[in-house]
Amino acid sequence: MNLFDIIGPVMVGPSSSHTAGAVKIGYVARRLLGEKVVSADIGLYGSFLATGKGHGTDAALVAGILGMKMDDDNIPNSLKIAKEKGIKVRFGKADIKDAHPNSVEIKLVGENGRQLSIVGESVGGSLINIAKIDGLDANFSGDFPTLIVHNQDQPGHVAEVTGMLAEKSVNIATMQLYRANRGGNAVMVIECDQEVPEKYLEWLKNLDGVNKVTYYSLIEEGKNEF
Amino acid sequence: MSFKKLSEITAISEDKKIPFWQVILEDDMKERGVTREESMKTMGSMLDTITEADAKYDESIRSASGMAGGDGGKIETFRMKGNSLIDGFILEVIEKAVKMGESNACMKRIVAMPTAGSCGVIPAVLLTYIKHKNVERERIIEALYVAGGIGEVIATSASISGAEGGCQAEIGSAGAMAAGALAYLEGGGNEEIVHAAALTLKNMLGLTCDPVAGLVEVPCIKRNAAGAVNAVVYSQMAMAGVRSAIEPDEVIDSMNRIGRLLPSCLKETGQEGLAITKSAEKITERLSMSWQ
Ligand code: SF4
Numbered sequence: 001m002n003l004f005d006i007i008g009p010v011m012v013g014p015s016s017s018h019t020a021g022a023v024k025i026g027y028v029a030r031r032l033l034g035e036k037v038v039s040a041d042i043g044l045y046g047s048f049l050a051t052g053k054g055h056g057t058d059a060a061l062v063a064g065i066l067g068m069k070m071d072d073d074n075i076p077n078s079l080k081i082a083k084e085k086g087i088k089v090r091f092g093k094a095d096i097k098d099a100h101p102n103s104v105e106i107k108l109v110g111e112n113g114r115q116l117s118i119v120g121e122s123v124g125g126s127l128i129n130i131a132k133i134d135g136l137d138a139n140f141s142g143d144f145p146t147l148i149v150h151n152q153d154q155p156g157h158v159a160e161v162t163g164m165l166a167e168k169s170v171n172i173a174t175m176q177l178y179r180a181n182r183g184g185n186a187v188m189v190i191e192c193d194q195e196v197p198e199k200y201l202e203w204l205k206n207l208d209g210v211n212k213v214t215y216y217s218l219i220e221e222g223k224n225e226f
Numbered sequence: 227m228s229f230k231k232l233s234e235i236t237a238i239s240e241d242k243k244i245p246f247w248q249v250i251l252e253d254d255m256k257e258r259g260v261t262r263e264e265s266m267k268t269m270g271s272m273l274d275t276i277t278e279a280d281a282k283y284d285e286s287i288r289s290a291s292g293m294a295g296g297d298g299g300k301i302e303t304f305r306m307k308g309n310s311l312i313d314g315f316i317l318e319v320i321e322k323a324v325k326m327g328e329s330n331a332c333m334k335r336i337v338a339m340p341t342a343g344s345c346g347v348i349p350a351v352l353l354t355y356i357k358h359k360n361v362e363r364e365r366i367i368e369a370l371y372v373a374g375g376i377g378e379v380i381a382t383s384a385s386i387s388g389a390e391g392g393c394q395a396e397i398g399s400a401g402a403m404a405a406g407a408l409a410y411l412e413g414g415g416n417e418e419i420v421h422a423a424a425l426t427l428k429n430m431l432g433l434t435c436d437p438v439a440g441l442v443e444v445p446c447i448k449r450n451a452a453g454a455v456n457a458v459v460y461s462q463m464a465m466a467g468v469r470s471a472i473e474p475d476e477v478i479d480s481m482n483r484i485g486r487l488l489p490s491c492l493k494e495t496g497q498e499g500l501a502i503t504k505s506a507e508k509i510t511e512r513l514s515m516s517w518q
Binding site: 001002003004005006007008009010011012013014015016019020047050051053054055056059071073075076124125126 | 250253254257258265268269271272275289290291329330331332333334335336337338339340341342343345370371373374377378381382386387389439440441442443513
């Protein structure tokens with residue numbers, strides 16, 4: 001928390017958790033997908049489901065999916081804008097259990113057919129946590145450049161990735177490892193202090209045993225999905 | 227963010243012989259690795275945003291729930307008639323606080339200071355001050371640092387979240403921040419700043435967070451006026467030389483303990499207080515929505 005978390009942030013109301021946080025979840029989802037969204041399936045949970053309409057959570061999530069930030073005047077018009085752009089948006093009840101009270105499951109399909117599903121949580125103030133990506137645990141805030149590597153659960157991958165980051169002078173802020181089952185699909189979530197060079201992402205993508213590399217960059221127009 | 231106590235800020239201020247606001251500025255420069263100009267520019271943009279938000283208030287719009295909107299306009303009309311009981315300054319503070327709270331509820335752009343629910347308190351006091359006093363922009367920005375410093379201490383040592391500490395943590399904190407800022411603008415030093423904040427906070431201790439239908443509307447919007455007026459009242463008292471009998475940092479500690487003791491049914495859960503009244507139930511029923 002810094003001074004401008006107290007005098008700030010600038011945001012469109014009414015609620016930092018149910019509106020500003022929701023915009024941010026949608027925005028991170030859009031950036032993670034890495035291409036224009038053609039359809040969004042949004043499942044709400046807990047307090048998002050119960051009070052979301054009054055807080056404009058629906059408009060906020062869609063605004064984020066359209067690439068808006070939490071201070072965008074157009075947030076209240078996002079549902080209309082999405083319709084004009086021909087983006088299919090569907091709201092419903094999330095099919096998740098025992099989640100954080102302000103949770104949402106977003107399934108996106110992009111213009112090139114790319115798909116992404118996330119579970120996002122608005123955890124207080126306008127802070128968020130992306131709890132799941134494509135069904136696997138994640139946990140990152142969207143406040144750091146974040147590298148998400150889906151790989152086979154085999155020895156050596158973690159060392160390869162961290163070794164390369166060190167070589168590129170990218171400092172690791174946090175790192176988490178998850179796997180569905182031994183030897184199956186695993187995921188590394190690495191929040192970094194610096195941006196990860198694009199070349200390195202290419203290299204990583206081609207590494208044996210790596211299924212998918214997703215990168216969340218803080219640089220606005222960056223290409224971020226491979 | 228390094229301050230846990232107001233006394234830490236005032237100690238550095240006395241030590242280095244720099245004003246309260248500058249301690250906060252220098253801390254921000256260190257914390258975020260920015261220059262003095264960058265930090266002050268960001269703070270200036272916060273002032274611009276609240277000024278714009280106030281100017282753009284639209285009394286014709288209503289919130290999605292239909293509960294909020296229009297009251298700021300009513301107060302303005304009443305003030306313009308000129309036969310109110312209280313003077314122009316205070317009435318305008320009330321008006322601006324309500325307007326900002328309504329704008330927030332109606333999905334307009336505001337600055338959370340410290341939260342969206344309490345976004346009207348500090349702007350109401352500062353923008354009214356700008357209108358009534360011949361004050362330089364620089365000084366208002368400095369006053370915002372004062373407010374920010376007080377808010378930081380409260381956030382670190384107690385809470386600025388209604389879900390964690392009840393509404394004393396939101397409207398109460400905003401009031402304390404505004405009071406310190408106002409004391410500074412009126413020429414107060416460290417002593418006046420921290421006591422203005424303490425006196426204001428003391429009168430908001432124990433305030434519950436029981437919003438109707440879980441929305442930041444009832445009682446939040448009108449409560450912004452209470453926080454702002456409180457700030458005016460107690461900053462004036464502090465300027466008159468009145469001091470809090472309880473040390474300002476101890477007031478913040480008390481707020482922290484009270485926040486923990488408040489049952490969760492009174493901390494933004496909608497399970498008690500105003501939120502479960504008959505009137506609230508009617509509103510909630512009307513709102514119970516269907517996601518298509
Ligand atoms: S009642 Fe609760 S939601 Fe409303 S302003 Fe106070 S703390 Fe915020």
